[in-house]
Amino acid sequence: MTTVYYTHLxxxxxxxxxxADPDGALTSLSVPGQKGGRGVRDDWRADPGPFRAAAEQLAAYFAGERTEFRLPLRASGTEFRRAVWAALDEVPYGTTVTYGEIAARIGASRVAVRAVGGAIGANPxxxxxxxxxxxxxxxxxxxxxxGLERKLRLLTLEGALPAGTPGQPGRGAALRAR
Incomplete structure (x- = not known):
C-alpha cells in the first residue's frame, strides 16, 4: 500500500x-464540505514536510503576490478528465472561461459540456x-x-470580479499551517 502524506493549512x-504521494507530488487539495472532497484516513501519515513549497506558494497567492503555482501535481483520472484538467491549467490568473470554452479547447463537442462540467467538478x-x-x-x-462563496472569494482575490464587492476579502490574508 502506498503511503499518503497529509497536512492542514x-x-x-x-x-x-x-x-501527497511518497514522491512529494500533491494528489489533492480539498476544503471542508467539498463535494467529493477527501477526509483524513487512519492509514495516512501527518507530515508537513512534503508541503513546505505548497504552503509558501499558497500563502503568496492569497497575499496577491503569486499568480501561478509551480508544484508537482499528480491526480489520477480518466484520459478525458486529465484532458479537461490540463485545459484548466492553461486558464490565466484573473480571467474566466466557460464550460463550453473548455470543451472546445479539448476538442469536445458542445454536447460534451455536461461531461466537461463533471470532470471539472471532480478536480481533486x-x-x-x-x-x-x-x-x-x-x-x-x-x-x-x-462552494460558490469560496469561488466568489477566489475570483475577487484574482481581480476577475470587480474590486470592492461588498463582503469580499481583501488581499494579504495570512495562510497558517496547523
Missing part, C-alpha cells in the same frame, strides 16, 4: 487539506488547478465543489 477561504486539486475560473455561458458563477 489555514487559509483565507477556510481550512485546506493537502495530500482545488485552487492549484483553477476550476474556480470556470463560469456559466451567461457569466454567472455556477457550480464549484468548494
Amino acid at each position: 489555514d487559509a483565507p477561504v477556510g481550512p485546506l487539506l493537502l495530500t 486539486l482545488l485552487i492549484l488547478r483553477p476550476c474556480h475560473r470556470v463560469i456559466g455561458a451567461n457569466g454567472t458563477l455556477t457550480g464549484y465543489a468548494g
Whole structure:
C-alpha cells in the first residue's frame, strides 16, 4: 500500500487539506464540505514536510503576490478528465472561461459540456488547478465543489470580479499551517 502524506493549512477561504504521494507530488487539495472532497484516513501519515513549497506558494497567492503555482501535481483520472484538467491549467490568473470554452479547447463537442462540467467538478486539486475560473455561458458563477462563496472569494482575490464587492476579502490574508 502506498503511503499518503497529509497536512492542514489555514487559509483565507477556510481550512485546506493537502495530500501527497511518497514522491512529494500533491494528489489533492480539498476544503471542508467539498463535494467529493477527501477526509483524513487512519492509514495516512501527518507530515508537513512534503508541503513546505505548497504552503509558501499558497500563502503568496492569497497575499496577491503569486499568480501561478509551480508544484508537482499528480491526480489520477480518466484520459478525458486529465484532458479537461490540463485545459484548466492553461486558464490565466484573473480571467474566466466557460464550460463550453473548455470543451472546445479539448476538442469536445458542445454536447460534451455536461461531461466537461463533471470532470471539472471532480478536480481533486482545488485552487492549484483553477476550476474556480470556470463560469456559466451567461457569466454567472455556477457550480464549484468548494462552494460558490469560496469561488466568489477566489475570483475577487484574482481581480476577475470587480474590486470592492461588498463582503469580499481583501488581499494579504495570512495562510497558517496547523
